Amino acid sequence: KNQVEQSPQSLIILEGKNCTLQCNYTVSPFSNLRWYKQDTGRGPVSLTIMTFSENTKSNGRYTATLDADTKQSSLHITASQLSDSASYICVVSDRGSTLGRLYFGRGTQLTVWP
Amino acid sequence: EADIYQTPRYLVIGTGKKITLECSQTMGHDKMYWYQQDPGMELHLIHYSYGVNSTEKGDLSSESTVSRIRTEHFPLTLESARPSHTSQYLCASSDRGSHEQYFGPGTRLTVT
Numbered sequence: 001k002n003q004v005e006q007s008p009q010s011l012i013i014l015e016g017k018n019c020t021l022q023c024n025y026t027v028s029p030f031s032n033l034r035w036y037k038q039d040t041g042r043g044p045v046s047l048t049i050m051t052f053s054e055n056t057k058s059n060g061r062y063t064a065t066l067d068a069d070t071k072q073s074s075l076h077i078t079a080s081q082l083s084d085s086a087s088y089i090c091v092v093s094d095r096g097s098t099l100g101r102l103y104f105g106r107g108t109q110l111t112v113w114p
Numbered sequence: 115e116a117d118i119y120q121t122p123r124y125l126v127i128g129t130g131k132k133i134t135l136e137c138s139q140t141m142g143h144d145k146m147y148w149y150q151q152d153p154g155m156e157l158h159l160i161h162y163s164y165g166v167n168s169t170e171k172g173d174l175s176s177e178s179t180v181s182r183i184r185t186e187h188f189p190l191t192l193e194s195a196r197p198s199h200t201s202q203y204l205c206a207s208s209d210r211g212s213h214e215q216y217f218g219p220g221t222r223l224t225v226t
Contacts, residue, residue: 004156031213043204043217093213102215104156
């Protein structure tokens, strides 16, 4: 069964600190992995997308890593800001469908305190 | 930010009412999707469309229906709303040949 598991479920950090969110998946055949940021009451917005051959990708203060062998990914947030408070969702798509079916994790709820 | 819109953003309605959630995109994308999301839970695909006059049911069974008469428009209808339909509904679209989905802001539906 294709699944995406994220940890931790929630995280509280102080402004300016770094943090790392984890994602494990069993989706096969793997196509790509995305990290989305979802603000409360809004739709998800893509932060990074990585294919099988990519190990790391950065988008400003966000850096995502991918280990396709162990089927693990992480999202590292540097120098956190209050606006980083959101749910971060790991999404994996498979190569097996023309639809581009996406498998969603439940997200990590990040709260940044001043 | 992607050009995909959903209305209304919030809706509180009584049991038994018929409702239509609107979704429009101005990017000319062929594929469109409806997801249902409960608090703290993952998104579940309930409907999708490859293009005009194409609609399919997703992974999660839903009593809602959809139509795709125009490329840019993908409305979702509930004939008789029930409290179990209370949830957030997210619309998304993607271009032909791309798996990148762009999401709308969502509609928060509450059925009393």
